[in-house]
Amino acid sequence: xxxxxxxxxxxxxxxxxxxxxxxxxxxxxxxxxxxxxxxxxxxxxxxxxxxxxxxxxxxxxxxxxxxxxxxxxxxxxxxxxxxxxxxxxxxxxxxxxxxxxxxxxxxxxxxxxxxxxxxxxxxxxxxxxxxxxxxxxxxxxxxxxxxxxxxxxxxxxxxxxxxxxxxxxxxxxxxxxxxxxxxxxxxxxxxxxxxxxxxxxxxxxxxxxxxxxxxxxxxxxxxxxxxxxxxxxxxxxxxxxxxxxxxxxxxxxxxxxxxxxxxxxxxxxxxxxxxxxxxxxxxxxxxxxxxxxxxxxxxxxxxxxxxxxxxxxxxxxxxxxxxxxxxxxxxxxxxxxxxxxxxxxxxxxxxxxxx
Amino acid sequence: xxxxxxxxxxxxxxxxxxxxxxxxxxxxxxxxxxxxxxxxxxxxxxxxxxxxxxxxxxxxxxxxxxxxxxxxxxxxxxxxxxxxxxxxxxxxxxxxxxxxxxxxxxxxxxxxxxxxxxxxxxxxxxxxxxxxxxxxxxxxxxxxxxxxxxxxxxxxxxxxxxxxxxxxxxxxxxxxxxxxxxxxxxxxxxxxxxxxxxxxxxxxxxxxxxxxxxxxxxxxxxxxxxxxxxxxxxxxxxxxxxxxxxxxxxxxxxxxxxxxxxxxxxxxxxxxxxxxxxxxxxxxxxxxxxxxxxxxxxxxxxxxxxxxxxxxxxxxxxxxxxxxxxxxxxxxxxxxxxxxxxxxxxxxxxxxxxx
Numbered sequence: 095x096x097x098x099x100x101x102x103x104x105x106x107x108x109x110x111x112x113x114x115x116x117x118x119x120x121x122x123x124x125x126x127x128x129x130x131x132x133x134x135x136x137x138x139x140x141x142x143x144x145x146x147x148x149x150x151x152x153x154x155x156x157x158x159x160x161x162x163x164x165x166x167x168x169x170x171x172x173x174x175x176x177x178x179x180x181x182x183x184x185x186x187x188x189x190x191x192x193x194x195x196x197x198x199x200x201x202x203x204x205x206x207x208x209x210x211x212x213x214x215x216x217x218x219x220x221x222x223x224x225x226x227x228x229x230x231x232x233x234x235x236x237x238x239x240x241x242x243x244x245x246x247x248x249x250x251x252x253x254x255x256x257x258x259x260x261x262x263x264x265x266x267x268x269x270x271x272x273x274x275x276x277x278x279x280x281x282x283x284x285x286x287x288x289x290x291x292x293x294x295x296x297x298x299x300x301x302x303x304x305x306x307x308x309x310x311x312x313x314x315x316x317x318x319x320x321x322x323x324x325x326x327x328x329x330x331x332x333x334x335x336x337x338x339x340x341x342x343x344x345x346x347x348x349x350x351x352x353x354x355x356x357x358x359x360x361x362x363x364x365x366x367x368x369x370x371x372x373x374x375x376x377x378x379x380x381x382x383x384x385x386x387x388x389x390x391x392x393x394x395x396x397x398x399x400x401x402x403x404x405x406x407x408x409x410x411x412x413x414x415x416x417x418x419x420x421x422x423x424x425x426x427x428x429x430x431x432x433x434x435x436x437x438x439x440x441x442x443x444x445x446x447x448x449x
Numbered sequence: 450x451x452x453x454x455x456x457x458x459x460x461x462x463x464x465x466x467x468x469x470x471x472x473x474x475x476x477x478x479x480x481x482x483x484x485x486x487x488x489x490x491x492x493x494x495x496x497x498x499x500x501x502x503x504x505x506x507x508x509x510x511x512x513x514x515x516x517x518x519x520x521x522x523x524x525x526x527x528x529x530x531x532x533x534x535x536x537x538x539x540x541x542x543x544x545x546x547x548x549x550x551x552x553x554x555x556x557x558x559x560x561x562x563x564x565x566x567x568x569x570x571x572x573x574x575x576x577x578x579x580x581x582x583x584x585x586x587x588x589x590x591x592x593x594x595x596x597x598x599x600x601x602x603x604x605x606x607x608x609x610x611x612x613x614x615x616x617x618x619x620x621x622x623x624x625x626x627x628x629x630x631x632x633x634x635x636x637x638x639x640x641x642x643x644x645x646x647x648x649x650x651x652x653x654x655x656x657x658x659x660x661x662x663x664x665x666x667x668x669x670x671x672x673x674x675x676x677x678x679x680x681x682x683x684x685x686x687x688x689x690x691x692x693x694x695x696x697x698x699x700x701x702x703x704x705x706x707x708x709x710x711x712x713x714x715x716x717x718x719x720x721x722x723x724x725x726x727x728x729x730x731x732x733x734x735x736x737x738x739x740x741x742x743x744x745x746x747x748x749x750x751x752x753x754x755x756x757x758x759x760x761x762x763x764x765x766x767x768x769x770x771x772x773x774x775x776x777x778x779x780x781x782x783x784x785x786x787x788x789x790x791x792x793x794x795x796x797x798x799x800x801x802x803x804x
Contacts (some may be wrong), residue, residue, distance in 0.1 A: 097481050101488050104686060112483045116474040119467055126452050128467045130645035130691065133456050133767060166521035166647070167668060170682040174666045202667060285683055290485035292521070292647045292685030311529045312557060313522060327525040328640055330647030331459060332687050336485065412488060 098434035101412030102243050102387065103265065104285040106429045111339045118335060129335055134328050139335075143324060146338035150295065153341060153349055154274040161320045163296045164334045169195065169264045171314075172281040172294060173202035176237065176260055178314050179298075180279070181207045183307045185234040188212045188257070190227070192249075193220045193242035194418070199262060203237070212236070219419065220245040222379035233257050234306075235278070241266035243286075244416040246378040246389035246423065252276060258302055266386050267295070268344060269428055270354045278302050286386070287428045289337030292330045344428065353428050360426045360435045361385040367439045371446050373397065377419055391421035401445050408441045453789035456767030457598050457742065457780045458620065459640040466694040466784075473690060484690055489683050494690075498679060501693035505650065508696060508704055509629040516675045518651045519689045524550065524619045526669075527636040527649060528557035531592065531615055533669050535634070536562045538662045540589040543567045543612070545582070547604075548575045548597035549773070554617060558592070567591070574774065575600040577734035588612050589661075590633070596621035598641075599771040601733040601744035601778065607631060613657055621741050622650070623699060624783055625709045633657050641741070642783045644692030647685045699783065708783050715781045715790045716740040722794045726801050728752065732774055746776035756800050763796045 099106040122129035123138045132139060143164070150162040165171070176199070181187050186208035189200040192215055203209050210233060213224025220242060229236050235258035241248045243265045252261075258278040267282040274280065278299045285291040298316055312318050318326050324334075344353060365383060368376045368390045377389040392398060405413055415421040424438060454461040477484035478493045487494060498519070505517040520526070531554070536542050541563035544555040547570055558564050565588060568579030575597060584591050590613035596603045598620045607616075613633040622637040629635065633654045640646040653671055667673050673681050679689075699708060720738060723731045723745045732744040747756060760768055770776040779793060 099482060099486055101486065104486055104489060104683065106486050107483065112474055112486070115485075116471045119471040119474060127454060127766065128462065130470075131454055131456065131459055131461050131467070134459060134646065166523070166685070167526070168521070168682045171522070171668045174668055198667075205664060205666065283683060290687055291489065291683045292688055309560060311560065312553075313526045313529055327523040328459065328638060328646045330521070330685060330688065332645055333647055333685065411482065 097409045097411040098437050099411050099430065100424045100426070100434070100438070102416070102423055102425045103427075104291045105412075105425055105427045107289065107336070107340060108343045108429045111336060111343055114339050115332075115336045119332075130332055134325060134331055139331060140325075142335050142338050143329065146334055146341065147323070149338065149341035149345060150297065153268060153345060154297065156274060156297065159301065160275075160297055160299055163298070163316065163319045164324045164329060164337070165294045165296055165319060166292070166330055168291075168294055169262055169281060169283045170198065172262070172296065173199040175296075175314050175316065176235070176279065176281070177203040177206040178308060178310050179303060179306065179316050180235045180258055180260065181306060181308075182234050185306070186210060186232070188229045188233040188236045190224065190236070190238040191216060192223055192239050192247060193245055195262065195264075196239040196242070199237060199239070215247075220247065221377055223247050223249055223382040227253070229253065229255060229257065231256060235260050237262070241384050241386050243384075243387045243423075243425065244418060246376075246384045246387040247382040248384035248386065250382070266384070268341070268350060268353070269357050269386060271350050284333060284337050287340075289340045290333050292333030293337060295337070340429075356432060357385050357426065357428065360430065360432055361388065363432070363435050363439055364388050364424055364426065367442050371442055373446050373449060374442065377421065386425060386427060388424045388426065389415055389419055389421065390424075397445070397449060400448075404441050404445055408437055410438055410441065413438075452764045452766040453792050454766050454785065455779045455781070455789070455793070457771070457778055458782075459646045460767075460780055460782045461784045462644065462691070462695060463698045463784045466691060466698055469694050470687075470691045474687075485687055489680060489686055494686060495680075497690050497693050498684065501689055501696065502678070504693065504696035504700060505652065508623060508700060509652065511629060511652065514656065515630075515652055515654055518653070518671065518674045519679045519684060519692070520649045520651055520674060521647070521685055523646075523649055524617055524636060524638045525553065527617070527651065528554040530651075530669050530671065531590070531634065531636070532558040532561040533663060533665050534658060534661065534671050535590045535613055535615065536661060536663075537589050540661070541565060541587070543584045543588040543591045545579065545591070545593040546571060547578055547594050547602060548600055550597070550599075550617065550619075551594040554592060554594070575602065576732055578602050578604055578737040582608070584608065584610060584612065586611060590615050592617070596739050596741050598739075598742045598778075598780065600774060601731075601739045601742040602737045603739035603741065605737070621739070623696070623705060623708070624712050624741060626705050639688060639692050642695075644695045645688050647688030648692060650692070695784075711787060712740050712781065712783065715785065715787055716743065718787070718790050718794055719743050719779055719781065722797050726797050728801050728804060729797065732776065741780060741782060743779045743781065744770055744774055744776065745779075752800070752804060755803075759796050759800055763792055765793055765796065768793075
């Protein structure tokens, strides 16, 4: 039985991508060699990297002057690289704190300079997105996190920003149409909508770099990686390849506008059931609900074993909520089909009927 | 036709490992889910990480007190992490410069403190390993590179070191029996003898950490990763899995003593031919020749096209020398079978016969 994979990340990828990736591990490009045993400088792999970078530009509709990079270290290393590259000596930055990952990003910046927390939803376990905050005019950059997987919240309207605008889009990049050029720097760990764990996409507006007066260690300097087209050192070959395949799948099916429509349908279907079904309660503020991760509680814990047995019976995988929220979290990333959400909703209804 | 893969890295991996990796991308552990679409916190993946760490300890025969980590960023990020974690504020370090990678490591340390270059073979294009040097007694650590892929040199006898002993073993770890406990910190990009590109093995003696007085950024601090067993953030799942399979393959076949014997045979076979065949000349100092990478020149460039056509005809792949040395480089990492070296030697002999 094929599982319905609601894992929060690493998460479901398109079945055809998995099939191509599996084949490439045995024989890539009909070379009679594996993808993972050839030089990253071979024309076959250089072509993969070129296509991956080109697909990012095309799908995000980036004009000239933006450089996509495929790096390593996850969003967590970007928490450090962002202030290193953008915070001036003696400068300061503004952070919006919408979850523990946003908090970790803020803490890393605090080790390098002054940080103003312009909004913080820690008071309600990050169940909402702060609004109406003011970003000081003298900060070097503003940093926010577009989607918060643990709490199931998502920024629907980004603030107007007069300084450099930085966004951690790890868990919702490529899922919805927004004007990506409102940002000067976007980063995202691959392992949600883009590919497997092991690479991080960074997109930066070239002109913002080199202006801090800081000495930046080689590997933490974005200009190192831009100048070598993400090949300063050996890139994470497999993760870049599978990301490229996933972006190609997205493009061939219609791009972000196509997937956004499906993502809206999935979220609508599940949140409607959470709100309708008297046995469940959503945990996030309604207006801030994420289309990627829906968090909900079972009102009466007495039914837990039965509900979870029904989930297992129905092939529902990865629905456990994060320990800091509890309950359930249905992650509905790009590759999750609408039918999987329908399968979950059917179980929720059947559980109500039997209760 | 199966190729003979002499690629310098990423490089050949055992065929059975590639087969298992390919299968796991479709269906891992009979979960009906791909390895790359499940949570890294699932018991199935945690078990992979545990086994990988355990295999490192066992194969390197490490006693209690050493922690292996699977990180990201390649050896290049370790060039920065090593001084961050080991060089005291206002301290200094000693570096042995045996190639451009050793030089890059040295340069990264220089940005953080004083560096003494105790030996340097740049005068002869790094074609030999400096010897007879003195390591000052007041340095915080000594750093060397055990094998230099570009130049085909390898340290045969490591110096006796009275300070912390650090070694970049990216291109020969797990290839020969040495007393690994003479080192306090070993690091190695996976993509030679351990697995695919995308993860870096770091082995550190726990007691040496936390003594510099430096504030270390979270992701650059080894204690971050040790305390979370390489799961502080999402690890590079696929690269760790394939590394684990490769280490398991090494153990099941007899461990490092088994592979060292084969590696010696391969090197002996090829270097004997390089020395015997009047059409070729080895580039590295004989006593410092690497068992991993044999670099050699064709004496008369007029025969280049013919020789390379014969290589292609014989399925020999990845034999181009690095641009800074020229000629040919036969990389004979652990997974390269003796038969592949024999195939190359046969072509060299046939080329001589026809010349």
